[in-house]
Amino acid sequence: MSAETLAQPVRRRPLGGDLVERLGPLGVVAAVVAGLLALAALLAPLLAPYDPTVGSIVQRYQVPSAEHLLGTDQSGRDLLSRLLYGARTSLAGAAVVVLLAGAGGTALALVATWFGGRVDAFVGRVLDLLFAFPNLLLAILVVAVFGTGLGQVTVALALAYVPYTARVLRSVALRERRLAYVQSAELQGLSGMAVSGRHLLPNIAPQILTGAAINFGYAMIDLAALSFLGLGVQPPTADWGLMVSQGKDSLLQGYPQQSLLAGTCIVVAVAAFSVIGERLGGRRAGGRA
Amino acid sequence: MTDVLELDDIRLALPHRGGDRTLLRGVSLSVAPGEALGLVGESGSGKSMTLRTVLRTEPRGARVTGRVTLDGQDVRRLGASALRRLRADALAMISQNPRAALNPVLRVSQFLVEGLCDARGESREAATRRARDLLAQVGITDVDRCMDSYPHQLSGGMLQRVVIAAAVAGSPRLLLADEPTTALDVTTQSEVMAILDEQRRERRMAMLFVTHDLELASAVCDRIAVLYAGEIVEIATPDQLHSAPRHPYTRLLLDSRPSLTAKTPVLPVIPGRPVAAYEVGDGCAFAARCPWSAPQCADGEVTLAHHADRAVRCRRSDDLAGELAHATGPEATA
Amino acid sequence: MPGFVIRRLGALAATLLVSSFLVYGAVYVAPGTPESFLVQGRTVSPEVLVSIRAQYGLDDPFLVRYWHWLSGVFTGDLGESLTTRQDVASLLASRIPTTLWLTAYAAVLIVVFGILAGVIAGLRGGAFDTAVLLGSSVGFAIPTFFAAVLLMSVFSVTLGWFPVFGAGSGFSGRILHLTLPAVALALPAVAVVARITRTAVVEERDAEHVSVALARGVPWRVVARRHIVRNAMLPVTTIAGVNIAALVAGAAVVEHAFTLDGVGAMLINAVQQQDFAVVQAVALVLVAVFGVVNLVIDVLYAVIDPRVQLGGESA
Numbered sequence: 003m004s005a006e007t008l009a010q011p012v013r014r015r016p017l018g019g020d021l022v023e024r025l026g027p028l029g030v031v032a033a034v035v036a037g038l039l040a041l042a043a044l045l046a047p048l049l050a051p052y053d054p055t056v057g058s059i060v061q062r063y064q065v066p067s068a069e070h071l072l073g074t075d076q077s078g079r080d081l082l083s084r085l086l087y088g089a090r091t092s093l094a095g096a097a098v099v100v101l102l103a104g105a106g107g108t109a110l111a112l113v114a115t116w117f118g119g120r121v122d123a124f125v126g127r128v129l130d131l132l133f134a135f136p137n138l139l140l141a142i143l144v145v146a147v148f149g150t151g152l153g154q155v156t157v158a159l160a161l162a163y164v165p166y167t168a169r170v171l172r173s174v175a176l177r178e179r180r181l182a183y184v185q186s187a188e189l190q191g192l193s194g195m196a197v198s199g200r201h202l203l204p205n206i207a208p209q210i211l212t213g214a215a216i217n218f219g220y221a222m223i224d225l226a227a228l229s230f231l232g233l234g235v236q237p238p239t240a241d242w243g244l245m246v247s248q249g250k251d252s253l254l255q256g257y258p259q260q261s262l263l264a265g266t267c268i269v270v271a272v273a274a275f276s277v278i279g280e281r282l283g284g285r286r287a288g289g290r291a
Numbered sequence: 292m293t294d295v296l297e298l299d300d301i302r303l304a305l306p307h308r309g310g311d312r313t314l315l316r317g318v319s320l321s322v323a324p325g326e327a328l329g330l331v332g333e334s335g336s337g338k339s340m341t342l343r344t345v346l347r348t349e350p351r352g353a354r355v356t357g358r359v360t361l362d363g364q365d366v367r368r369l370g371a372s373a374l375r376r377l378r379a380d381a382l383a384m385i386s387q388n389p390r391a392a393l394n395p396v397l398r399v400s401q402f403l404v405e406g407l408c409d410a411r412g413e414s415r416e417a418a419t420r421r422a423r424d425l426l427a428q429v430g431i432t433d434v435d436r437c438m439d440s441y442p443h444q445l446s447g448g449m450l451q452r453v454v455i456a457a458a459v460a461g462s463p464r465l466l467l468a469d470e471p472t473t474a475l476d477v478t479t480q481s482e483v484m485a486i487l488d489e490q491r492r493e494r495r496m497a498m499l500f501v502t503h504d505l506e507l508a509s510a511v512c513d514r515i516a517v518l519y520a521g522e523i524v525e526i527a528t529p530d531q532l533h534s535a536p537r538h539p540y541t542r543l544l545l546d547s548r549p550s551l552t553a554k555t556p557v558l559p560v561i562p563g564r565p566v567a568a569y570e571v572g573d574g575c576a577f578a579a580r581c582p583w584s585a586p587q588c589a590d591g592e593v594t595l596a597h598h599a600d601r602a603v604r605c606r607r608s609d610d611l612a613g614e615l616a617h618a619t620g621p622e623a624t625a
Numbered sequence: 626m627p628g629f630v631i632r633r634l635g636a637l638a639a640t641l642l643v644s645s646f647l648v649y650g651a652v653y654v655a656p657g658t659p660e661s662f663l664v665q666g667r668t669v670s671p672e673v674l675v676s677i678r679a680q681y682g683l684d685d686p687f688l689v690r691y692w693h694w695l696s697g698v699f700t701g702d703l704g705e706s707l708t709t710r711q712d713v714a715s716l717l718a719s720r721i722p723t724t725l726w727l728t729a730y731a732a733v734l735i736v737v738f739g740i741l742a743g744v745i746a747g748l749r750g751g752a753f754d755t756a757v758l759l760g761s762s763v764g765f766a767i768p769t770f771f772a773a774v775l776l777m778s779v780f781s782v783t784l785g786w787f788p789v790f791g792a793g794s795g796f797s798g799r800i801l802h803l804t805l806p807a808v809a810l811a812l813p814a815v816a817v818v819a820r821i822t823r824t825a826v827v828e829e830r831d832a833e834h835v836s837v838a839l840a841r842g843v844p845w846r847v848v849a850r851r852h853i854v855r856n857a858m859l860p861v862t863t864i865a866g867v868n869i870a871a872l873v874a875g876a877a878v879v880e881h882a883f884t885l886d887g888v889g890a891m892l893i894n895a896v897q898q899q900d901f902a903v904v905q906a907v908a909l910v911l912v913a914v915f916g917v918v919n920l921v922i923d924v925l926y927a928v929i930d931p932r933v934q935l936g937g938e939s940a
Contacts, residue, residue, distance in 0.1 A: 131647075134640045136874035136915050139892075139908060143648065146896040146904045147655040223768045227878050230770040231893050246771050250882070253778050254789065261778070265771035273766035346840050379842025391833040394852050396859070396931055405851070410842035441931045457841070 025281045032277035039271055043089035052080035054087040055238040063257045075245075075260045076252050077238075085267060087240040092271065095156050095235075096221035100214045102160035103221075107167025108210055112198045114168075115175040125168070132165040138224065145233045152241075155234040159224050167213055174206045215279030219272040226268050242268050293363070294321040295464050295497040301344050301357035303337075304569075311354065312569040314340050316521040318357075319595070322465065327491065327498040329508030329529075331544070332518035333565045338501045341518070342467050345499065346384055347374060362464055379410035383458035385487070387470040389450035393442040399426075399453055400438040406457050425456040429486050448479030452486060459490045466491060466498040473502070484511065505544055509533065517541050520576040521568025527601040535616045537603035539581045542615045575606070583611055630924060637916040641909065645698070648908050649691050652901045694905075703906040708898050713906045717888065724887035726799050727879065728872045730807035731814075736865060739815040743822020743861070744854055747830070757819055764816030769875060773809035773882035780805055790884050803885075810879045814868035821864045825857035832856070859930050866922030873915045 025033060042049065051071075057079030064074040072081040114125040132140065137159075144158030178184060179202060187197050226243025228234035235241035237248070242264040249260030303315040315337045322328045330338040343349045345359055347366065359366040361381060369377060386392050393402050403422035407413045413421070426434045429452040442450060451471060458466060471487060472480040488511055491498055502508050508515050509529035517525045517532075517540065525538040536542045543561045563580035575581070578588040587606055595604045605611070685693070697704060703713035746757035767775075781789040793802030829835065830853055838848045877889025884890070888907055895903035927933040 131640060131643060134644060134912055134916060136871055136911065138871075138874035138877065139911050139915075142874075142877070142892065142896060143651065143904070143908055146899070146901070147651045150897070219766065223766075226768055227770055230768075231878060231881050232897060233893070243768075243770070246768075246774055250774050250777075253774060254782060256782070258778050261771070261774045265768070265774065268768055268771060269763070269766045272768070273762060276766060277762070348836050348840050375842050375844060377842070378840055382840075384837070384840050386833070386837065388833070392837045394834045394838070394856065396856055396929070397851070405838070405843055405847070406841045409844060409847045443932050 025278065029277055029281035032274040032281075035270060035274040036278060039089055039267075039274070040093060042086055043093045046086040046090055050080075050083035050086045052083040054079060054083040054240040063252065066259075072263060073259050076248065076257075081260060081263060084240040084245060085242070085263060088242045088245060088264065088267070089271075091152060091235050091239060091241040092222060092226065092243070092268070095152055095225045096218050098156050099159045099163065099221040099225065100217050102157065103163035103167050103217060104210055104214050106160065106164040107171050107213075108203070108206070110164065110168040111171035111175050111206070112202060114172050115179055115202065116194045116198050125172075129165045129168055132162075135162075137162045138227070141224065141228060142231075142233065145228065150233045150236060152229075152235045152239075155225060155228045159221060159228070162224075163217055163221070167210075167217070170213060171206055171209060174209045175202050178202055178205050212279060212282050215275060215282050217279075219276040219279065222268060222272050222275070294360075295324050295326075295362060296320075296322040296345065296499065297358070297360040298341070298345070299358040299360070301341065301355065301359065303340055303344060303349060303356075304354045305350060306352045306354075312567075314521055314568050315344070316568050316571065318518075318521070318523055320516055320523065320526065322497045322499060324464075325495045325497055326514065327500055327512040329512035329515040330499060330501045330518060331503065331505050331508050331515055333503060335565055335567055336518040337521040337568060338503075338518050339469050342384075342469055342499060342501055345465075345467060346378065346382060348384075375410075379406075380461055381464045383461065383463040383466050385451075385454055385458050385466065385468045385471045388474045389447060389454045390442060390474075392454055393450060395442050397441070398438070399440050399442070399445070402453065403438075403457055403460070407460055411461055421460065422456075425460055426453070429453075429456045429490065430482075431456075446479070447475045448483055451475060451479075451483050455483070455487050455490060459494055459496070462494045463496060466496050467501075468498060469501045470503070472507075505532075506548060517544065520566045520571050522576065522604065523595060523602075524577065524604045525602065526595075527603075531601055535612065537601070537608045537612065537615065538577075538605045539583050539611065539615065540577050543582075575604075583607060583614070629927075630920070633920050633923070637913070637920065640916060641913055644912050645695060645905075645909055646691065648905050649694060650687070652905060653687055653690075655901075698906075698909070704902040706895075706903050707900045708895075713903055716891065716903070717906060717910065720886060720888045720891050723803075723885050724876050724880070724889060727803050727806055727810065727885065727887060728869075728876050730800075730803050731811040731872055731876075732869045734807055734811035735814045735818055735868060738811075739818025739865065740822050740858075740861060742815075742819040744826055744857070746819070746823040747826025747857070748849055748853070754823065757823055761816040761820040761823075764812050765820070767812060769809050769813060770878050770882050772812045773806065773879055776805045776809055777883070806879045806883045806885060809882070810872060810875060814865075814872070817868060818861065818865050822857060822861045825860045826853055829853045829857045859926070862922065862926050862929060866919070866925070870915055870918040870922065873911050873918065 022030060057074060057077040059078050061070075061074050061078035062076055064070050064078070066073045070080050070082070072085070075081055075084065110125055110129075114122040135143070140162040141155060141158040144161060145154055148154045148158070184197060184201050187201055192200075225234060226241070226246070229241050229243030230247040232247070235244050237244065245264035246261045246268070249258070249262075249264065252258070253261050298318055298320050301315055301318045302313070304311040304313045306312075318337070318341050320328065330341060332338045340349065344355055344357075345361070345366065349355060355367065357367075361377065364373075364377065366374075366377065393399075397405075400419065400422060403425065404415060404418045407418035407421055408415050423434050423438065426437055431437050431449065431452055437445070437449065437453070445453070455471075468487065472484050475483060484507070490496075498512075500508060500512055505515070509532070512529065514526060514528050515532055516523045517538065519540050525532070525536065525541050527537070532541060533545065536545060540561075547561055561580060562582070566576060566579065568576075574589040574591060575584070575593045578584040581588070585607060593604050593606055595602050596608070694704065701714055703717065705711065706713055706716060709716075742757050742760075746754040777789060780786045787805050788802055791802055793799045832852075835848060835852050838852050839845070874889070876887060877893055879885070880887040880890035881893050888910070891903065892907040892911075894900075895907065
């Protein structure tokens with residue numbers, strides 16, 4: 003065992019200085035778009051000209067004007083304000099899904115890797131069982147049990163994403179554990195907790211982040227879909243998925259703005275986040291982490 | 292008798308960030324009918340790239356100049372369909388790794404039949420019959436099993452026999468072999484080499500044989516061309532090379548192989564690192580590593596000088612003739 | 626191969642059994658009691674409540690109730706809808722054709738257009754390649770429900786080419802009614818499959834066995850078909866399969882958007898109305914179909930890749 007293999011190979015993919023280089027021009031544009039969306043969500047109360055939940059029925063279906071920059075919806079509510087507030091539920095929801103799924107997946111992966119043997123096999127069985135359900139079905143079933151609402155669908159989706167995250171991270175952690183530096187740390191008598199936290203975790207961190215970036219786009223789509231189905235965010239809260247759904251009836255009557263605007267916001271956000279994820283991970287689009 | 296193959300001043304450059312990279316700096320050689328010519332050199336010396344210019348399978352974007360003449364045809368100027376016919380009829384290639392050369396999801400029979408049927412236009416039945424004969428000829432005993440096998444079910448040695456069978460199938464004029472035994476187990480290397488040699492002699496095919504192994508080339512080839520940094524530094528018969536190398540690089544190449552008879556305390560190594568063709572400046576490419584280099588070696592172009600039946604690219608070859616005939620000790624190269 | 630299939634079917638049966646227990650158990654512990662749902666907020670006398678509890682066996686222990694339900698499932702009795710009092714099995718049966726047509730149609734679109742676009746882009750390169758790359762990036766980001774709304778807006782409302790609602794009857798009627806829903810459902814998957822196919826073809830083009838085949842004088846058309854496209858289909862099969870299997874659940878969104886009377890829409894309605902008898906049954910059926918589709922894909926993969934040895938781990 004040479005000194006070189008014993009040294010911990012931290013940060014094989016540094017995430018700092020060469021970030022711009024790894025993102026590339028398109029990635030930088032995507033990052034800027036994502037940043038602007040996050041800013042819009044954060045500053046919605048300051049930016050929004052109107053209360054997103056209050057409207058006047060006499061002002062319904064207004065075309066864009068100086069008063070209402072993007073017009074109004076079927077209840078006379080200001081669309082720009084609703085889009086700005088909608089960014090909050092859409093982005094925050096997806097962020098929580100990714101965070102929970104990442105934490106759950108990481109925990110399962112580390113536990114399975116560290117204990118190995120029966121624990122690993124058990125975790126494997128549980129994941130297999132979860133894999134037997136299509137993502138969306140699993141989320142719908144959780145909603146069926148715990149009821150509709152943003153909180154419920156967020157947890158439901160996180161649960162549906164855990165097996166994917168756990169499976170990828172488990173294989174990465176397993177490969178890492180077999181490396182000499184982890185083995186030597188183990189031989190030095192470090193506890194499993196310490197080795198996992200100090201050595202395994204920092205080294206699978208890049209994969210956790212990449213997975214999160216890729217899953218973010220999926221989470222946005224799935225959350226919006228659940229809201230569209232009436233299972234997620236409930237009216238009168240503003241949400242992009244819900245707006246597409248509510249705009250559907252208006253659209254059939256010849257007022258397509260609401261659906262189009264909200265849908266476009268989703269497409270732009272998802273595209274931005276999946277480009278970032280793809281660039282960071284160097285993976286093909288459509289791969290799931 | 293006219294030569295089967297003639298390479299005239301072949302130069303090759305690959306596009307690279309910050310300017311093209313030269314890999315071949317003017318390679319000229321000829322192969323007579325039935326002759327086996329060895330191309331020997333370190334990795335990166337350009338020996339495989341030389342082969343690929345003959346077959347026109349150089350990497351995408353490569354810029355090649357010079358003439359490749361095969362049986363009077365200017366290979367580099369052939370149109371797509373003429374090139375395809377030439378590849379099907381007159382040329383055959385045996386590459387280093389048979390496992391990469393065969394499509395992993397097709398059976399051996401499909402690989403063999405394809406070369407005869409789709410490439411050469413033979414009927415499927417005739418091609419199948421011939422494929423079976425060919426497998427028997429390269430020493431495969433269970434022909435049925437081999438025909439039905441997928442590549443992953445066969446050993447490297449077996450696969451290389453299949454590749455040899457496919458290569459000699461059309462009795463091409465010229466066989467191109469790129470380290471055909473390097474990727475194989477040591478125990479099967481000589482067996483596969485013997486089969487290749489036997490098939491070549493039986494069908495009187497000429498061969499361009501690329502290897503880094505001077506001894507192997509000496510055993511198989513009629514003449515050997517030694518490459519260094521994208522150009523030929525010496526051409527001679529194996530006997531001439533062994534008894535009286537004319538180029539310092541050849542001498543050092545001979546010495547850096549462990550001898551079978553004499554025990555050397557320290558194996559001599561060639562000082563310095565191999566120079567890539569694109570790094571070469573003015574003067575002799577080997578001068579920087581050459582123990583015999585003199586001030587005159589550093590500038591001007593050194594040409595390949597022909598003396599009777601051999602050629603050498605060294606200004607001092609006449610001065611050094613006597614010295615190079617004897618093996619150098621470690622102290623000589625230090 | 627038959628051994629593998631039997632083992633996998635066994636594993637699927639076990640998975641279904643555990644899933645059924647989980648689904649039934651989850652509903653059991655869910656907040657809100659079935660009888661409170663059944664009385665729909667009406668004030669009823671305690672006697673009526675008792676009789677309702679007895680009628681639905683709500684006082685039996687959990688395992689007994691699960692056993693009753695499970696043995697019913699084995700005889701084809703999926704219970705009774707809490708809202709409509711209809712037989713769930715016949716309800717399901719009436720809904721299945723629409724979903725089947727829709728998903729089959731979408732699957733055909735995914736395979737045909739995804740693979741075709743990817744293969745042409747990978748082999749030809751140039752402007753078409755750029756178009757496929759761009760199109761797949763955008764297509765991938767369009768949620769099915771938004772695609773549904775967009776298509777409806779353009780082709781039904783504005784152009785009037787396709788009907789807005791309904792699933793149609795007869796072959797041509799179905800095709801006409803289900804074209805927009807199937808396109809919406811297939812769109813993201815077409816994008817993904819096209820992208821993966823294109824990458825696989827480009828990678829395979831650079832494989833040594835391809836240049837060897839060309840160097841042997843095998844014509845380009847034969848090499849493209851037999852070596853490049855054939856081998857590129859290996860990763861594509863997996864990705865296309867995963868995406869087709871996911872249609873099982875994804876159909877719910879599109880059915881909801883187009884108000885189609887499919888199984889997915891039935892599930893969504895049941896969830897909204899807390900009709901757990903229907904939710905349980907539909908979930909079980911969907912998991913079963915999902916499992917079977919995945920099994921078919923694995924078998925197909927083994928058929929096209931001789932290196933895959935079926936029979937190792939069943940998982």
